[in-house]
Amino acid sequence: MDSSGAKVTARKSRTAHCWLKIEAGVDSTILPEKCREELRPQTMRKCENRPCSSPWMTSEWSFCSAECGSTSVRIRHVECRSPFCLGEMPSTTEICTHECTYKWMRYPWSQCSDKCGGRTFRKVLCLSSEGQQVADSFCTDKKPKTSRRCGRNCAPFWQIGEWSICSQTCSSEDQLALSYRSVKCVSTDHRGRFRPENHCQGPRPEKEKKCDVTTCPISWIFSQWSKCSVSCGTGVITRQVSCSKRGKCSGPIPDVSKSCELGSCPHMKINCVDVPGINCPVVKKYGYCSNATLKARCCETCSE
Known part of the structure; x- marks a missing residue:
């Protein structure tokens, strides 16, 4: 590489001169033009050397600081072994890419709390692949039960x-x-x-x-009044009456029934019509509605 960091090709060179042989053991250089140019030896060629190695010396990567997780890193030692270490220095740290997995750790069940109708318990923890306890939310599977019933062989x-x-x-x-x-x-x-x-x-x-x-003192005992026996008009309500000590109560027996009023009952409207061709108002005016045949034919008028 040159001073700018650009890659260059290594070459080797030599000189070639035009010589004149005067006599044995005596020769001399002469002008190049005196020699044939096509016979001139090659004065430069590429080196056959292997490619140059990086001037940066790096050690092996260390073990990851943790088995998994985004905070796990590994490091190495980097130093320059040449006065010509150009460009960016190789990284000395690297994030490990192993993702953590989480699983439920089940501890043994405890002894049954009672021989009959007892319970047994165990501890269940969420652990990372490193064996570290983490919050239960990290484990995606359903959490195993931490208690169960035991001691079932009991009589009713x-x-x-x-x-x-x-x-x-x-x-x-x-x-x-x-x-x-x-x-x-x-x-x-x-x-x-x-x-x-x-x-x-x-x-x-x-x-x-x-x-x-x-x-209890001797006295009359009576229940609550019942509902009225009718939904409209006049009806009756009743109640139970007894003596707290049979045959020992004095005085008149309290009323066991009395009347009740729920208002007038609405008149039922008869759903009928007059037969055409009969003067029903006259039939009603002169009191012929008492006749069953005329009442049936003048049903509407006689019902008013």
Whole structure:
């Protein structure tokens, strides 16, 4: 290369002179014109040398700084071994092009938390191909389960609910104050399915019990009034009436029924017409609508 960095061809040269041989051992150069030009030897030709190597000396690339990812790079050593290192210096760093892959790492399941209806757990992490833990969002596959049910070989059992509040604040012979709760035989297949009561071991727990409340005073007990027996006009409403202690209530029995008024019923319009050719207004005027035959023929007029 020349000083500008352009590539040049290497050549070698020699001189050729025209000589005159005077006698043995005596010769002398003479003018070139005295020699035949076509016999003049070649004075320049290309060198047969191998191409010149780069003056820059580079080492082997190092290993990538990470197995994958855009931040992974490798480096090498570059130095000039000639005073004529022209042009741009070769790169000393290079980005590694290996993309990272991410996979779920499953740890072993823990021991079951209970022999009957328990759960077992495990840790599941998203790891890069380098083995580094990353956020779960990097793993594109569905995350494996981190818990599951275990301890399934159990007999059905009694599932008992909480006692309810008492049905009333006092108790009498006819109406006891009671508290209730749900009692069901449940399977242990983790779906909470009910089983026949004979599948559960032992006697069934009580579903109801008497409340420890005071005795109700003797009085008339009556229910709410019913709805009116008709949708329009005059009807009747009723209710149940009893004594809190049979035969011990004094005074007259409260009414068990009474009338109810829901307004006048609308008149039903008869859908009929008069027969042509009959003077129906006259029939109605003189009271002949009471005649079944004339009423049928003057249906519309007689219905007004």
